[in-house]
Every structure is written in structure tokens, then in C-alpha cells.
Amino acid sequence: MNLPWAGIDTVKLAGRFGLPLHLYDARRITDNLQAFQSVFQEAGIRGQACYAVKACGFPEIIGLAARAGTGADVASEYELAAALEAGITPEKLVIHGNAKSAAYFRQAVKLGALIAANHHTELDRIEAEAAGQRKTAPVLLRLSGFDLGSVTAKGIFTAGHWCKFGEPVARVPALLSHIRQWPHIDLIGFHVHIGSQITEVEPYLKVMGEMAELAWLYREIVGRPVGVLDLGGGFPVSYVDGRTWKSLQIKIRRQAREIHPHPGPPPSRGRGITLRSEYVTWERMTGGFRPDPETGKIDWQHWSGEKFYSADPQEKLLARLLNGKVLFQGKVERVTKVWEWIGHPRLIVEPGRAIVGDAGITLARVVDVYPAAGGQPLVTLDLGIVNHGTGLVEPDLYSWTLANDVDRKDRLPFRAFVAGRLCFSGDLLSRYRISFPRKPAPGDIAVIEKTGAYAPTFFASRANGFPLPATVLISKGQGGIKMI
Ligand SMILES: Cc1ncc(COP(=O)(O)O)c(C=O)c1O
Numbered sequence: 001m002n003l004p005w006a007g008i009d010t011v012k013l014a015g016r017f018g019l020p021l022h023l024y025d026a027r028r029i030t031d032n033l034q035a036f037q038s039v040f041q042e043a044g045i046r047g048q049a050c051y052a053v054k055a056c057g058f059p060e061i062i063g064l065a066a067r068a069g070t071g072a073d074v075a076s077e078y079e080l081a082a083a084l085e086a087g088i089t090p091e092k093l094v095i096h097g098n099a100k101s102a103a104y105f106r107q108a109v110k111l112g113a114l115i116a117a118n119h120h121t122e123l124d125r126i127e128a129e130a131a132g133q134r135k136t137a138p139v140l141l142r143l144s145g146f147d148l149g150s151v152t153a154k155g156i157f158t159a160g161h162w163c164k165f166g167e168p169v170a171r172v173p174a175l176l177s178h179i180r181q182w183p184h185i186d187l188i189g190f191h192v193h194i195g196s197q198i199t200e201v202e203p204y205l206k207v208m209g210e211m212a213e214l215a216w217l218y219r220e221i222v223g224r225p226v227g228v229l230d231l232g233g234g235f236p237v238s239y240v241d242g243r244t245w246k247s248l249q250i251k252i253r254r255q256a257r258e259i260h261p262h263p264g265p266p267p268s269r270g271r272g273i274t275l276r277s278e279y280v281t282w283e284r285m286t287g288g289f290r291p292d293p294e295t296g297k298i299d300w301q302h303w304s305g306e307k308f309y310s311a312d313p314q315e316k317l318l319a320r321l322l323n324g325k326v327l328f329q330g331k332v333e334r335v336t337k338v339w340e341w342i343g344h345p346r347l348i349v350e351p352g353r354a355i356v357g358d359a360g361i362t363l364a365r366v367v368d369v370y371p372a373a374g375g376q377p378l379v380t381l382d383l384g385i386v387n388h389g390t391g392l393v394e395p396d397l398y399s400w401t402l403a404n405d406v407d408r409k410d411r412l413p414f415r416a417f418v419a420g421r422l423c424f425s426g427d428l429l430s431r432y433r434i435s436f437p438r439k440p441a442p443g444d445i446a447v448i449e450k451t452g453a454y455a456p457t458f459f460a461s462r463a464n465g466f467p468l469p470a471t472v473l474i475s476k477g478q479g480g481i482k483m484i
Pocket of ligand 1: 052054055073096158193196197232233234351354453
């Protein structure tokens with residue numbers, strides 16, 4: 001038997017569209033979008049989910065958001081064009097990005113779309129554009145400079161102090177008192193995008209509390225409540241289950257304990273100590289266990305940076321947030337109460353990963369299986385890292401399986417590292433040692449699960465002349481199977 005996905009035989013799809021191949025399940029995307037909307041209804045908060053187009057920008061996929069009644073967050077004039085083409089109406093758009101082009105501002109102002117100003121310097125540029133068009137532009141001010149610690153990988157953390165995005169939050173009170181300096185701007189609220197793959201609720205609660213304080217101040221200075229608070233995206237996907245995640249951490253700790261006393265070549269099994277073939281990470285990297293900057297010693301208690309599992313994935317984290325408590329005016333108060341006090345602003349969230357992440361898988365052909373130069377078991381595929389992603393926005397750890405002969409399993413899973421087909425050693429598709437249900441053989445079809453966000457599109461390139469893999473959207477009951 002072959003692996004079915006979205007109700008279709010994946011091996012047949014591979015035969016029809018070739019390998020490597022990215023698949024998307026339209027039903028799952030729509031369900032995910034609706035799940036976010038339902039959280040607002042249940043909490044009694046006026047909210048709007050805006051799909052973050054960057055997570056996967058095919059117009060057909062944005063079109064699912066349009067049909068589900070959600071909005072879109074766009075980060076360039078090109079994403080804006082795709083969103084409009086897909087049927088998102090201007091009042092449901094949020095215009096994002098830093099270093100925005102003049103053409104992008106021009107169109108945003110013309111459409112009357114909500115613009116997230118990256119910094120007060122952008123207020124000057126929006127003011128000039130809006131004055132030129134004799135319009136008033138609705139604007140959110142993007143904030144950063146929050147003390148949140150290490151909540152995700154550095155490259156996808158966008159609200160700290162070392163960050164190209166946002167107006168430092170501490171400077172906003174002073175800025176608000178000069179707001180009349182921009183007469184063609186209607187500053188209706190604030191925006192923060194903490195980062196991507198935020199696996200816990202605490203950073204959201206902290207940011208929400210600080211935004212509520214600003215909303216309070218805004219009312220005092222401007223004389224009316226804020227209209228919108230936008231908490232950005234970042235809602236996480238669990239790439240592995242809780243057990244795998246815990247056991248990975250235990251194995252990394254154990255590997256370090258067993259290996260570090262023997263910095264040379266690892267001893268043989270005969271001496272009863274770890275073999276190379278038992279390493280769980282490539283080059284014995286310690287993952288999120290990092291050296292303490294003060295002592296230089298690895299902190300084995302805390303996983304710092306991006307985590308690959310969340311107890312509250314996707315919209316469940318939003319639900320926890322809206323049912324949670326924040327520090328407001330010196331007291332810990334329920335979010336719903338605080339919302340009432342600050343005048344019921346519309347709450348925008350911009351999930352990307354949480355909408356498409358678990359709605360996509362990637363199939364690739366197993367080309368070879370061999371021990372690498374250092375003895376590590378390696379599976380190679382006909383898929384380069386560039387058409388899968390890079391560690392910048394994708395996790396390094398995924399769940400893997402095989403698409404053909406799913407009933408054929410070995411007594412024990414086959415655990416290996418996975419490499420692609422590009423001409424550099426860095427072309428590793430898994431630097432964590434992952435499990436296949438049996439030892440793959442050349443010709444088998446490997447499946448990488450939950451690759452729908454960023455992985456197939458963000459860094460896609462034709463490195464080494466390989467063509468881009470096909471991407472197929474499966475919409476059972478509404479148009480069937482379509483290459484996008
Ligand atoms: C402003 C903004 N909103 C939303 C998102 C989407 O983040 P995620 O895919 O983690 O939900 C991003 C991602 O970079 C972003 O920059």
C-alpha cells in the first residue's frame with residue numbers, strides 16, 4: 001500500500017507530476033483559517049486573521065484565505081499584487097515590510113489599505129504620499145525593542161533590541177505627543193510581530209500587556225481609543241510529537257556526555273562507548289543547548305532558540321492568549337477585561353506557518369544510502385536544500401516517512417541523516433538523525449511532513465541547474481488536483 005495524503009495516493013501523484021514534489025491540502029488550509037476565526041468568536045473579541053502570504057504565496061493558496069473571509073498580510077508590492085489577484089479586498093490587507101518602495105507606498109495609499117509603518121521615518125514617507133494623493137492613510141506603528149529573551153531562532157526573532165524592524169517601544173510615548181506632525185496619517189494602533197515559531201504563550205502575553213498600556217496612553221493623548229492592535233504571526237507548528245522532542249533532548253545531552261571525554265575518533269563498540277553510527281546530531285551539534293555567554297559552559301537545562309514542538313500549536317496558542325492574563329496598570333488582569341478597558345480594539349493576527357505548515361508535505365526520491373566519510377548513516381535524495389528551505393525560516397527538524405510500501409517496516413526504525421543533491425557539504429536536509437520506518441533503498445520515495453510553510457518557496461532556486469519542483473494543490477470536491 002502507498003501513503004494516502006489528502007485522500008490521494010502519493011505515489012500515483014509522484015508518477016504524474018515527477019519528483020521532487022510539494023503537495024498542499026486545500027481542506028486543511030481552510031480548516032486552519034477557520035480555526036483562527038473561531039477562537040475570536042469563542043473569546044468574544046472582535047478579531048481578524050490575516051494570512052501571512054510570505055509563508056506560501058501562490059495565488060491559489062491566498063484565494064483560500066479570501067474565500068474563508070480572512071485577510072492577508074503582504075510584505076512587498078509583489079505579494080500585494082498576488083493578494084489582490086486572489087480576491088483579498090483592500091480593507092482586509094495589512095501592508096508590511098521594511099525598506100518599502102515608493103511604488104508600494106503609492107499603491108497602498110491609493111487602495112486605502114492599512115499600512116504598518118516600520119519606523120517613524122516611514123511616517124514621513126507615508127505622510128508625503130498621502131498628502132500628494134489628498135488622502136488620509138490608516139496606519140499602525142510597528143514596535144520592537146522588547147525584553148523577551150530567546151524565544152525563537154535569532155534569524156526569525158523580530159521584536160528584540162538587535163532588530164531591523166520596528167520603532168523602539170520605549171520611544172513611543174514621546175512620539176505620540178507629536179502625532180499631529182503627520183496630518184495625513186490616521187494612526188489607528190500598533191503592531192508587533194514577535195517572530196516565527198513562538199512555541200509558548202508568555203512572550204505574547206508580555207507584548208500584549210505592553211501594547212495595552214500604549215493603547216491606554218494613546219486614549220489620553222489622542223482623545224479616542226485605538227482602533228486596532230495587531231499581534232503579528234508566529235503561531236507555532238509541532239514538527240515532531242512531544243515524546244520525540246523530549247527524547248531528542250535527552251539523546252543530545254547523553255551524546256555530549258559520552259563523547260566529550262573522548263575528543264578524538266570515537267571508540268569502537270567493543271569498548272562499550274558511543275559509536276559514530278549512534279550520533280544524533282550532525283557534527284555532534286548541541287542544538288538549542290548553547291554556551292552561557294558569561295561562563296562559556298553549555299546550559300543543558302534550557303533549549304534556547306527555535307523549538308520544534310509546542311504544547312499549544314497553531315490557533316490553540318491564540319486561544320490560550322485570549323484566555324490568559326496580562327500585567328496592566330500594575331495588576332495582573334484578564335485579557336478580556338483589559339480589552340474592555342482599552343475600548344475593544346480590533347485584534348489582528350497574521351498567522352502564516354500555522355495556516356500552511358501542516359497542510360503541505362514534500363516527496364523526494366531516495367537516490368543512495370551509505371555511511372558518510374565519518375561513518376554516519378546517510379540517505380541522499382533528489383532534492384536540494386534550496387528547494388526545501390534553509391535554517392533561516394524553516395526548522396531543521398521534521399518528521400519523515402516513506403510513501404511506497406508503507407506496510408513494509410523493519411523491526412527497528414532506520415535512523416539516518418539526510419543530504420540533498422547540491423554541490424556543497426552544507427546541503428543537508430536533516431542535521432538531526434531522523435527515523436524511517438525501514439531502511440530506505442534507492443528508488444523509494446521519502447516524505448517530509450509539515451513542509452507547507454516557507455520550505456518549498458522562500459529560498460526556492462535553480463541551484464546546479466536543477467528545475468524547481470512542481471507544487472500541487474489538492475482540493476477534493478472543488479477542482480481536484482491542480483499544479484500551481
Ligand atoms: C509582519 C509579519 N507578520 C506575520 C508573519 C508570519 O509569521 P508566521 O509564519 O510565523 O506566522 C511574519 C513572518 O515573517 C511577519 O514578518
